[in-house]
Amino acid sequence: MRSQNYSKKRQAIYELLLSTDTHPSADWIYNKLKPEYPDLSLGTVYRNLKVLEENQVVKSVAVVGGCERYDARMSQHSHFVCKRCGKVEDIFYCEDMTDLLEIIHISSDHHIDNYNLIFYGNCSKCS
Amino acid sequence: MRSQNYSKKRQAIYELLLSTDTHPSADWIYNKLKPEYPDLSLGTVYRNLKVLEENQVVKSVAVVGGCERYDARMSQHSHFVCKRCGKVEDIFYCEDMTDLLEIIHISSDHHIDNYNLIFYGNCSKCS
DNA sequence: TTCGTTGCAAACATTTTGCAGTTTC
């Protein structure tokens, strides 16, 4: 991790991500914080999301309609994406990654670090 | 499905996708077909990929470095993405979708149509 | 005072689209 200063805006972005389960896009974060930080710029949101991702306290969980969606919940879980409204929801299940890898009997020459499991469909409101 | 004419270029795009396991991007397809179809344009590749996707004979399997990657293999399987070189490889395992859904004990209010399981890491060459 | 951080706007890359001409049936 490269040396970093404490920054109010970075903190605010991270805390906003921690406080929501909407898996927001950069733009959503920008609009949400703009009232409290009128001089915030979208570039700063993108830059900080990247830094937070490098620091492994945030990750991108899906791309919905061309937009990266972020999550500050770092424990292993999956997501449901509504194909109609674009909502992204957490999906929990009883196995952790090791178990899933065992269960599905993967054989691969490659070194697997992590995985991303996304379910697609229509959410209950959109059905 | 909307009414469609037979088109040589659409056919060529589809056959190229069928013949490869590299999970190519639109640009890769364009460059591969350009010698044989010198008047091919990138817009046509994008337009046809969209049509083929709507016809459910092709699907987008991953976004790597901001590029959509396509696959004409429609049976349920997963993918490995090398974080270093961007290679996308098929991963097969012994369960089909129903089984995976059962195995991981998902409970959700939503109507799940399909899922996408991507493994990330470094491929054997990049390790 | 040093160096990380930011706003701003321009640059970028991928994808989409309008239109006029072409191909398919």
Add this chain to the structure above:
DNA sequence: GAAACTGCAAAATGTTTGCAACGAA
């Protein structure tokens, strides 16, 4: 001949970046 398809270039979109000013330690 009607409707689908295409090339081309322009536009749209989401994201990144250069730079000068600002902020934190």
